[in-house]
Amino acid sequence: MTATQAGTAAPILVAEGLGKSFGAIQVLHDLDFRVERGEVLGVLGPNGAGKTTLFNLISGDHAPSAGTLHFDGRALTADPPYRRAQQGIGRTYQIPMPFSKMTTFENLLVSASFAGRKRESETYDRCAEVLRECDLWAHANTPAGQLTLLNRKRLELARAMAPGPRLLLLDEIAGGLTSEEGKQLVDLIRRLHARGVTIIWIEHVLHALMAVATRMIVLNFGELIAEGTPHAVMDDPEVQRVYMGIEA
Numbered sequence: 001m002t003a004t005q006a007g008t009a010a011p012i013l014v015a016e017g018l019g020k021s022f023g024a025i026q027v028l029h030d031l032d033f034r035v036e037r038g039e040v041l042g043v044l045g046p047n048g049a050g051k052t053t054l055f056n057l058i059s060g061d062h063a064p065s066a067g068t069l070h071f072d073g074r075a076l077t078a079d080p081p082y083r084r085a086q087q088g089i090g091r092t093y094q095i096p097m098p099f100s101k102m103t104t105f106e107n108l109l110v111s112a113s114f115a116g117r118k119r120e121s122e123t124y125d126r127c128a129e130v131l132r133e134c135d136l137w138a139h140a141n142t143p144a145g146q147l148t149l150l151n152r153k154r155l156e157l158a159r160a161m162a163p164g165p166r167l168l169l170l171d172e173i174a175g176g177l178t179s180e181e182g183k184q185l186v187d188l189i190r191r192l193h194a195r196g197v198t199i200i201w202i203e204h205v206l207h208a209l210m211a212v213a214t215r216m217i218v219l220n221f222g223e224l225i226a227e228g229t230p231h232a233v234m235d236d237p238e239v240q241r242v243y244m245g246i247e248a
């Protein structure tokens with residue numbers, strides 16, 4: 001799906017009044033936003049702004065302290081992570097933790113099974129398809145702990161893709177790569193998007209994010225401070241001040 005097709009149907013995700021506190025510390029405040037079907041929504045913000053916490057609320061790793069989330073029109077708030085994976089939400093983690101002694105293919109089987117794929121042949125076929133899609137076919141039998149950094153990133157994406165998500169959450173997946181490796185990862189993310197997967201992408205590697213994002217939101221101290229096209233957001237003086245330290 002292309003950016004121009006985004007927004008033609010009901011939003012895939014709607015957050016209303018979303019908040020999260022850890023004890024006395026409020027990390028997310030009263031967030032309202034929508035994610036349109038088919039878009040790549042970039043999420044920016046300084047360290048500690050609450051970006052990963054937002055993903056944890058969407059994936060079900062944490063429960064919100066306030067507000068609601070709807071995915072495909074259905075309230076998500078009480079569903080645990082495995083059920084959200086079954087419903088079509090996949091995510092990567094900032095610190096990938098594959099089963100390092102298991103092969104790439106076995107890691108995908110675990111992810112696909114977690115999300116409730118039951119029939120063995122169907123699961124194998126799906127994992128083989130994802131391995132090819134994520135440029136990991138040649139490494140199907142390599143233990144995850146022996147993969148290069150780029151292939152570990154591909155595996156993290158592949159694990160998230162194995163259950164067949166419609167919404168994919170990417171948490172700082174581009175960090176630490178050379179510029180050539182970064183291009184290969186961006187190409188892969190573009191291909192997954194072109195297959196119809198809606199993406200929300202937290203990223204500090206701005207040129208990678210800007211190459212793919214169709215829209216961006218910016219968080220600062222848990223509040224939404226800007227929203228718009230990537231270029232409009234990057235030109236916003238408030239974003240430049242809080243994110244890049246540029247005073248007007």
Ligand SMILES: Nc1ncnc2c1ncn2[C@@H]1O[C@H](COP(=O)(O)OP(=O)(O)OP(=O)(O)O)[C@@H](O)[C@H]1O
Binds near residue numbers: 045046049052053
């Ligand atoms: N489980 C937790 N218990 C207590 N505080 C937490 C917990 N998880 C996150 N926080 C705090 O919430 C704030 C937001 O953290 P979060 O990881 O969401 O930020 P972030 O925007 O993703 O930052 P970064 O760009 O560094 O990854 C931080 O102050 C963090 O210390």
